[in-house]
Amino acid sequence: MTSLFENDSPSNLAEYSVSELSGSIKRTIENAFDQVRVRGEISGYRGPHSSGHAYFALKDDKARIDAVIWKGTFSRLKFRPEEGMEVIATGKVTTFPGSSKYQITIESLEPAGAGALMALLEERKRRLGAEGLFDQASKRRLPFMPKVIGVVTSPTGAVIRDILHRISDRFPGHVIVWPVKVQGEGSGEEVAAAIRGFNAMKPGDAIRRPDVLIVARGGGSLEDLWSFNDEVVVRAAAASEIPLISAVGHETDWTLIDYAADVRAPTPTGAAEMAVPVKADLEAQVKNLAARLGGAMTRQMDNRRQGVRALVRAMPSLDQLLALPRRRFDEAATGLGRGLELNTITKRRGFERVAAHLRPDVLANRILERRQMLNDRLMRVGRIVERLVDRSRARIERFDAVLAGVPARLSAQTARSRDLLANLSRHADTAVVHQLTRRRADVAAQNRVLQSLSYKNVLKRGYAVIRDVEDRPVSAAAALLPGAPVSIEFADGRVNAVTTEGNAVPPPASAPPQPLQHKRSTKSVDPEVKPKQGTLF
Incomplete structure (x- = not known):
């Protein structure tokens, strides 16, 4: 029979493994597209991964390519990528052999012209303005003479030196500098954290809370100032409880923090001038006001002195004032003399009228009348006392009659109580006897149940309980080793024994097994001691 593969000729193509083919494709693409610039719209951007890398895609109206920015490159970017932003990415194209995909590894990223950044800036300004972050009604007035000034800026630039110099020239005060990055990755978060940190200070803290804040940076391009367009910075400035001055860039530069701040300064030096007044001008103004106050006081005193003099001239003399009272x-x-004489005559006449009624016969008649009245009252009192005595005597006699019958009633009541107590005593004895009888019957019934459940009854039928050296019941032969001491409990007592293996001969009589030493001593034939109940076998 002819083989099905007889006419097949061997192929001349080289044979690759999957890994070799993927690696060859990777090298070919990286060599052909080692450095490319791609323009597209960012899609699927969700911020840096937990590893610090950023993964997203670049797309146009017809195609899409995956992109990655490694952690080291991401920290050097001038601005952070955002969803929907049109950018120009510079990097190299490579493949990921594990899933047969290709992607661009971005080394630098820039917006696709200033128009793209301005469009993004306008869209963000419109969205934040719709939330009310730029409302003029929420702006706070700057304090006239702040004691502590907080400055959020770079500690190494010329901005902080200009601010400190200007403040010292105008009105020296206490300045607290919160150093931050003002450009590059993470600068926006640092500025927002500084604003929130100043607001978190309490009046009683060791570092005094500032009365006014200045957020400052020197001039630069739109990309250089992009950190101050960051949404987190704008929200922190709008939420600041401390009045905030924005001094970012030159007079022609505008950022979103300028809209959210309470006051915008054209330059950092202008911010210092807005924050504090000129001390020399204040001193001159105080001196001018002091001079005006002194002149006003002098004029007022002159006017009052003239008024007093006019009043003195209008007042009457001392003689004129005392003439009427003196008269x-x-x-x-x-x-006064005539009045005293008339008063004496009037008093004498009244005395004489009273003395005319004080004759001896009038006094004697009055004494007799008073004596007769007194005798009448004494007689009435005597009769009242006699009636009270008679009434009390009658009441006492009634009480004696009542008390005479009390002993007989007490004797009858005592006899009835004694009979009732005897009856109750007999009933109590009968109840106690019946109760003891019932309890004795209950105890007997419980004892019969206990005896029926006790393992002692089983031992009486010929069974035994084997216990080990710990006095625990043994339920299986495998639990004992050869030569282990045990105790065997019968119905009438216990005996000690030693286990043997198989049909081995028990130990000779010359070496009798030692009696078991139980942890709890138990007499083997004491019927009163109840041993612990164990497993029967």
Whole structure:
């Protein structure tokens, strides 16, 4: 029979494994597309992965390619990628052999022209403005003379030196600098964290809470200032409870933090001028006000002095004021002697009228009347006392009659109580006897049940309980080793024994087994001691 494969000729094609073919394709693509620039729209961007790498895709209206930015490259980007942003990516195309896919490894990323960034900026401005973050009604007024000024900026640039120099020239005060990055990856988060950190300070903390904040940065391109367009920075500035001055870039530069801040300064130096007044101007103003106050006080005193002098001229003299009282006093002194004489005459006449009624015969008649009245009252009192005595005597006699019958009633009551107590005693004895009888019957019934369930009855039928050296019942022969001491419990007591293996001869009489030493001593034939119940076999 002819083989089915007789006419097949061997192929001249080289044979590859899957790994070799994938590696060859990877090298070919990387050599052909070692450095490319791709323009497209970011799609599927969800931020950096937990590893720090960023995975997304670039697409246009007809195609799509996967993209990756490694962690080291991502930290060097000038701005963070965002969903829907049109960018120009520079990198190399490579493949992922594990799933036969190709992707571009991005080494640098830039927006596709300033128009793309401006469109993104306008869209973000519109969205945040719709949330009310830029409302003028929520803006706070700057304090006139702040004692502590907080500055959020880079500690190494010229901005902080200009701010400190300007503040020291105008009105020296306490300045707290929160150092942050003002450009590059993570700068937006640092600025927002600094604003929130200043607001989190309490009035009583060791570092005093600032009265005003300045967020400052020097000039630059739109990409350089992009951190201050970050949404997290705008929200932190809008939520700040401390009045905030935005001083980002030059006068012609505008960022979203300028809309969210309470006041926008054209330059960092201008922010310092807005934050504090000029001390020399204040001193001059105070001196001017002090001079005006002194002049006003002098003029006021002159006016008051002239008014007092006018009042003094209008007042009457001392003699004119005392003339009328002095006249009244003289008239009263003139009529005082005549008044005393008239008063004495009036008093004497009244005394004489009273004395006319005090004759001896009138006094004697009054004494007789009072004595007769007293005798009448004494007689009435005597009769009242006699009636009270008679009434009390009658009441006492009634009480004696009542008390005479009390002993007879008490004797009858005592006899009835004694009979009732005897009857109750007989009933109590009968109840106790019946109760003891019932309890004795219950105990006997429980004892019969206990005896029926006790293993002692089983031992009486010829069974035994084997216990080990710990006095525990043995339920299986496998639990004992050859030569193990055991105790055998019968119905009438216990005996000690030693286990043997197979048909081995028991040990000679010269070496009798030692009695078991139980942890709890139990007499073998004491019927009163109840041993622990074990397994029967």
